[in-house]
Amino acid sequence: MLPIRDENPKPPGYKPYVTYGLILVNVVVFFWEISVTHQFFEFTNGRAEAMMINYGTVPQVISNGLSNHQYGVVTNIFTSMFLHEGIIHIGGNMLFLYIFGDNIEYRFGRGKYLALYLFWGLVAGFTHILSDPSSPMPAIGASGAISGVLGAYLILFPNVKVVTLLFLGFFARFIRISAKWYLPFWFLFQNVLPALVGSTGSGVAFFAHIGGFLIGLFCGFVYKKTHGSEYMYGTRYGWKGYT
Numbered sequence: 001m002l003p004i005r006d007e008n009p010k011p012p013g014y015k016p017y018v019t020y021g022l023i024l025v026n027v028v029v030f031f032w033e034i035s036v037t038h039q040f041f042e043f044t045n046g047r048a049e050a051m052m053i054n055y056g057t058v059p060q061v062i063s064n065g066l067s068n069h070q071y072g073v074v075t076n077i078f079t080s081m082f083l084h085e086g087i088i089h090i091g092g093n094m095l096f097l098y099i100f101g102d103n104i105e106y107r108f109g110r111g112k113y114l115a116l117y118l119f120w121g122l123v124a125g126f127t128h129i130l131s132d133p134s135s136p137m138p139a140i141g142a143s144g145a146i147s148g149v150l151g152a153y154l155i156l157f158p159n160v161k162v163v164t165l166l167f168l169g170f171f172a173r174f175i176r177i178s179a180k181w182y183l184p185f186w187f188l189f190q191n192v193l194p195a196l197v198g199s200t201g202s203g204v205a206f207f208a209h210i211g212g213f214l215i216g217l218f219c220g221f222v223y224k225k226t227h228g229s230e231y232m233y234g235t236r237y238g239w240k241g242y243t
Contacts (some may be wrong), residue, residue: 001182002165003096004174008103008157016102018110022117023094026142029082030090042086055079056138057125063133077125078118083140093142099162100153101146107156108223116219120148120212127211131195144208147191151216154183155224187213 010016034040037048057080065073084090105113124144158180166175191213195206 003099004163004165006099006160006162008160010102010106014106016105018114019097019101019105023097026082026090026094030084033083040087052083052138052140055083056140057128058138059129059133059135062129077122080125080140081121081142081145085140089141093146097142097146097149100149103157104149104152117145120215121145123215124148124208124212128205128208131207139205139208144212147209147212148216150183151213152220154179155217155220
């Protein structure tokens with residue numbers, strides 16, 4: 001199921017500049033990756049491998065660094081959040097960020113949203129490391145941080161409809177699914193179950209997605225409980241939003 005858009009309007013004139021900025025930074029970094037690897041659809045050569053090791057989240061390297069009090073290795077978790085391994089990887093991540101990120105940015109405010117996005121990515125990175133501290137394989141991608149966005153979205157906008165392209169064999173059709181059904185389905189069937197059955201050959205950092213999603217749920221729950229009427233009615237802008 002591929003999300004196309006959400007039916008969740010923002011107040012008139014509001015622009016999600018942080019979400020647009022994050023997408024722009026990821027795209028610029030992606031073109032830098034192309035210039036380094038001289039590949040486009042999938043980065044598989046030696047240049048790509050060296051780049052991912054130098055800037056990606058390598059659990060073995062970070063675990064050893066932290067045990068030896070070399071805290072600078074943590075910066076690789078942040079740099080890995082802006083790297084992708086090909087056009088499909090970045091395309092899928094940026095689509096999810098574009099659809100779900102703008103409303104989370106509006107709810108939290110631009111500065112807090114940016115800080116939380118990076119924090120969610122950091123938690124996702126550490127969750128991935130804890131799942132296999134001795135792994136020498138680098139992990140890259142924005143999906144851990146974006147999973148945090150999805151977790152917060154589920155709490156704050158559970159009843160919003162998500163227009164989704166559903167593939168049925170050779171056929172496809174558009175359907176509208178509430179976020180409270182779509183996002184748990186994504187979380188369980190595309191992350192939790194593959195992690196439980198050990199789908200390591202897929203190359204997907206399932207535990208990073210799980211960690212990011214859970215911390216996003218927690219932050220969304222805290223926001224909902226502490227903002228009262230501002231959460232329900234969007235009083236910062238004098239505009240009633242959807243929940």
